[in-house]
Amino acid sequence: MRNNLKGINKLFAVFAVILIFIFIYFVKDVGPKENDIGPAENPAINLWFLPGQSGEVKGEIEQLIDSAEKSIYIAVYDINDENLVNDLLSAHQKGIDVRVIMDNEEAADEWDIVSPLDDKNILRTDHSKSNFMHNKFMIIDGSEVWTGSTNWTENGLFYNNNNSLLINSEELADNYTTEFNEMWNGEFGAKSPMNTPYPDVTVGDINIQCYFAPEDHVEEHIVSVIENAKHSIDFATFAFTSIPIKDAIIKKIKQGIKVRGIYEARQKSQWCTYDDLKEAGANVIYDKNSKTMHHKVFIIDNEIVITGSYNPSKHANKANDENVLIINDSNLAGLYEKEFNNLFYEWGGIDIFPVGNISITLHPDDPYMAVNGVSQEIDLEEVQSP
Numbered sequence: 001m002r003n004n005l006k007g008i009n010k011l012f013a014v015f016a017v018i019l020i021f022i023f024i025y026f027v028k029d030v031g032p033k034e035n036d037i038g039p040a041e042n043p044a045i046n047l048w049f050l051p052g053q054s055g056e057v058k059g060e061i062e063q064l065i066d067s068a069e070k071s072i073y074i075a076v077y078d079i080n081d082e083n084l085v086n087d088l089l090s091a092h093q094k095g096i097d098v099r100v101i102m103d104n105e106e107a108a109d110e111w112d113i114v115s116p117l118d119d120k121n122i123l124r125t126d127h128s129k130s131n132f133m134h135n136k137f138m139i140i141d142g143s144e145v146w147t148g149s150t151n152w153t154e155n156g157l158f159y160n161n162n163n164s165l166l167i168n169s170e171e172l173a174d175n176y177t178t179e180f181n182e183m184w185n186g187e188f189g190a191k192s193p194m195n196t197p198y199p200d201v202t203v204g205d206i207n208i209q210c211y212f213a214p215e216d217h218v219e220e221h222i223v224s225v226i227e228n229a230k231h232s233i234d235f236a237t238f239a240f241t242s243i244p245i246k247d248a249i250i251k252k253i254k255q256g257i258k259v260r261g262i263y264e265a266r267q268k269s270q271w272c273t274y275d276d277l278k279e280a281g282a283n284v285i286y287d288k289n290s291k292t293m294h295h296k297v298f299i300i301d302n303e304i305v306i307t308g309s310y311n312p313s314k315h316a317n318k319a320n321d322e323n324v325l326i327i328n329d330s331n332l333a334g335l336y337e338k339e340f341n342n343l344f345y346e347w348g349g350i351d352i353f354p355v356g357n358i359s360i361t362l363h364p365d366d367p368y369m370a371v372n373g374v375s376q377e378i379d380l381e382e383v384q385s386p
Contacts, residue, residue: 042204044169045332049339050150050162057150057164058157061138062087064166068140071097073180075135075321077309078106079152080113089116098122101183103133126188131319133188136309139176144168147176147308147323149238149296159291161236161343163307163336165325167208171198175210179323189319190214206329213322218310222298223248225326229257229300234340236262236295239272242312246273250280259283262343264293288347297336304328305336 048057058081065072065087072091079085079102092098100117104125107114117123126133138146148164150156175196182192194215201208211218219242226233226248233249240246240263253259263274265286278284287293298306308324310316327333 042206042329042331044167044203045206045327045329046166047332047335048164050156050160050164051158054158058084060164060166061146061152064138064140064144064146065091068096070141071099071139073097073099073139073177073184075101075133075137075180075183076152077103077132077134077136078110078156080110080154081152081157082113084152085113085117088122089120092120092122099124099180099184101125101133101135101180104128124184126183126321128188131189131315132321133183134309134316134320134322135179137176137180137323139173139180142173142177143170145172145176147325149294149307149309151294155291156294159289160294161287161289161292162294163297163339165307167203169201169203169208171201172203172208172210174198175201175212176323179212179321183321188321192321206327206332208328209326211324211326213310213316213320213324214318217317218322218324219244219312219317221324221326222306222312225300225304225306226252226298231301232258232260232299234260234299234337236293236297236340236343237312238264238292238294238296239267239311239313241269241271241273242314242317243273245312246276249277249282253277253281260340260344260349261285262287262293262295262340262347262349266292283349283352285344285347285349287343293343297340299333299336299340302333302337303330305333307336 048060050057061084065084068091072088074088079100088098088100100123102114102123102125104127107123107125114123136148136150140146145167146164147167148162150162150164156162175198178195178197179192187193192212192215196210196212196216199210199216201210209221211221223244226245229252233252240261249259259277259282261277261282261284263272263284263286265288268274268286274284274286296308296311300306305327306324307327308322310322310324316322
């Protein structure tokens with residue numbers, strides 16, 4: 001019996017060593033690396049992550065405004081960057097068709113900065129206190145779309161964790177222009193019709209699904225993508241209270257799908273899905289940004305990215321004005337995955353390898369492993385002995 005136990009322990013140790021070698025060679029290199037973000041391979045899509053690329057992002061926005069020849073249509077929840085407001089006023093003075101939509105409450109808070117836009121009759125708001133015009137997008141000359149999670153504020157551009165995309169596509173621009181015109185004409189939230197011209201767009205060889213909340217039932221589309229996950233789901237969300245999306249993820253965990261997530265720490269509440277997903281087996285953490293972890297991103301199977309202004313919540317799905325892109329591209333997903341890993345490990349995330357009833361935890365900075373939560377030391381000499 002004693003020999004049998006010794007043999008079992010040796011087999012377990014060998015298995016653990018194999019896991020450690022896998023960890024060393026395949027996991028450790030995904031830890032945080034400053035500015036370790038490269039361009040997307042498709043020239044029609046450019047991607048930036050903030051705050052690491054803040055200067056590039058603001059510079060790109062300024063360049064886009066300056067390059068416009070016909071029109072600049074902007075729907076951004078919050079704007080308090082005076083330089084960008086002045087750039088828009090300059091474009092308006094040159095005869096460019098400039099129009100800006102903001103959330104009513106945010107515009108009131110930033111009135112000292114944005115009122116010059118109102119003076120030129122190029123600013124409108126949603127006039128709602130309870131629902132948000134929560135979009136973050138810009139359309140240049142009906143051919144380029146800037147979108148993502150970034151508000152045009154000091155925090156949004158320089159301190160919060162955000163992502164920004166620039167996509168060259170006339171069809172996608174048509175989608176966003178249609179949505180913009182609805183809001184410009186006073187059709188916000190539930191009043192917004194379901195009339196996106198091209199909900200399914202191809203940019204180069206990349207398929208992109210484009211949806212707007214609340215009219216396009218965004219939550220159902222996200223659940224559908226999650227239900228088709230084959231091996232992994234990673235997410236970083238400012239607010240995550242959606243019960244249907246949470247339930248879909250729990251079902252995938254029960255099927256053996258690996259799930260990791262990052263939550264904004266200030267969004268802890270009785271409605272937050274953190275505890276439910278953690279109890280179900282998701283590897284979830286809270287962020288440690290002293291400002292805000294503002295991403296709204298899901299990465300499925302390292303192949304599909306869901307991003308935009310949409311936080312997975314009932315309010316976003318039913319009441320707010322939001323936009324979402326579901327992008328099917330492994331290259332772009334790889335960039336988002338790298339950013340996710342940078343943040344996950346920087347903020348104390350660890351890797352957990354469940355094996356039957358045994359859970360093995362490895363951490364980049366810890367020479368030991370934890371087996372079912374108990375620190376264990378492996379005797380490599382014993383493992384290697386005949």
